[in-house]
Amino acid sequence: MNLAIRDIRQNTVRFALTVTGVALLLTGASGMGGLYRGVVDDALRQLRLMKTDLWVVEGGTSGPFSEPSKVPFEVRDRALGVAGVANARSYFESSAMVQGTNLAVLGVDWPNDRGDWLPLTQGRHLAAGRGEAVVDRSLGYAIGDTMRLGRDDYQIVGIADRFISSMGDGMIALSLADARELQSERPVAEVRDANAKRARADGSLRTTPPGTSRDGGGSAMATAVLVDLAPGADQAVVARTIRQWGDVNVVPHEAQETFLLDGRLGRLRAQILTFTVLLFLITALVVTLIVYTLTMEKLHTIAMLKLLGARDRVILGLIVQQALAIGIAGFVVAQVMGALLFPLFPRTVVLTPGDRATxxxxxxxxxxxxxxxxISRAMRVEAQEVLA
Known part of the structure; x- marks a missing residue:
């Protein structure tokens, strides 16, 4: 009979409690990593859905996914006049609160941009310049419902899947005209509070959220302008031409992902990595303590085995097999816990097969x-100790 299995059967309750503790620690560690992947996946999803070639942003900034940005709405028309530009559309994002729920408002440059890139699961895209909205399904609205924002009502015409801002808020897409009007209605005090909250969340020294001017809510500006190049156009030449205006910066679309990951999400990544390592260290301490305790309780048995002529590898196998049994059982239980708990999290938790294997x-x-x-303690046991 396998000695490790026999010992586990004799101490079933303690083994089960140990496995549960290890599983909880592993669930926490994997949940932290999966949460970061989910945050990154949500943030990059929005960015990739808005695929373009160049982002024209406020001069001296890297763009709205790393720090606040604002540009005059006229920049779109100026960009359309640059050789090599096929299309340009304003991008506008602000925040709002509906029935105590924070959400992000996206201004779609209708009719130049009808929001065809939105990941709809129900309904349709915007078909009018006023009064229509597409919302993320997490906000709980259905097609045909009415949402009250500011002084106006908006009819829900489309439901999108995982239409979430980089801050994790559900998003609502309005026409650019509606979004600008909504922003201009916000009191200066409310805008100032939103500025301070966003600055704390981003860890930025700037205090102006994307899409608002520094002097309050009444003079809203675009967050950025998205530029699509004509076939065969030289991206570097177009970018250089626009930068020469002096009041804006031009960032390639691919660079926005880097700015997002290294900027806004960089600190979050470091924090999650720290907590994950800490949880694994705690796991190591717990397993070490349990295995050592089990070994100490079997010193008399180990001495008897040595007296009977058992080889060291038999004793080594007993200890290692028990430790592996704890680890394997803990891993299986952690997967079950994760499958039950992670879908209940308010943020997306993404765990790839590679993550689980790691x-x-x-x-x-x-x-x-x-x-x-x-093992070190067991190897020091002498056969004559059985007589002690």
Whole structure:
């Protein structure tokens, strides 16, 4: 009979409690990593849906996905006059609150941009310049419902899937005219509070959220202008031409992803990595303590095995197999816990098969390393100790 299995059967309750503790720690560690992946996936999803070639942003900034930006609405018309530009559309984003829920408002440059890129699951895209809205399904609206924003009502004509801002808020798409009017209605005090909140969230020294001017809500400006190049146009030449205006900066679309990951999400990545490492260290300590305790309780049995002529590899196998059993069972239970808990999180948790394999491999390495202390103590046991 396998000695490790026999010992586990004799201590079933303690083994189950140990496995549960390890599973909870692993669930926490994998949940932290999955949460970061989910935040990145949501943020990049919005950026990639708005695919374009160049972002024209406020001079001296990198764009709205790394820091606040504002440009005059006339920049769109100026961009359309540049050789090599096929299309240009204003991008406008602000915040609002509906029935105590924060949401992000996206101004679609209708009719130049009808929001055809929005990931609709129901309904249709915007077909009018006023009074229509497309919302994320997390906001709980249905096709035909009416949403009250500011002094106006907006009819819900489309429901989108995972239409979420980089800050995790559900989004609503309005025509640019509606979004500008909504922003201009906001009291200066409300705008100032929103500025301060966004600045704290971004860790930025700037205090102006995308789409608003520094002097309050009454003189809203575009967040950026998205420029699509004509076939065969030289991106570098077009970008250089626009930069020469002096009041704006031009950022390639691909660079926005880098700015987003290294800027707004950089600090979050460092924090999550720190907590994940801490949880794995705690797991290592817990498993080490349990395996060492189990070994100490079996010193008399180990001495008897040595007296009967058992080889060291038999004793080593007993300890290592118990540690691996704890790790494997903990990993399986953690997967079940994750499958039940992660869908309940308010933010998306993304765990790839590669992530799961990595966490499992780390846990097995921890269990093997944790058994080293117990093995060291067991190897020092002498056969004559059975008589003690």
């Amino acid at each position: 966490y499992g491999a780390v846990l097995l390495v921890i269990c093997i390393a944790a058994s080293a202390l117990g």
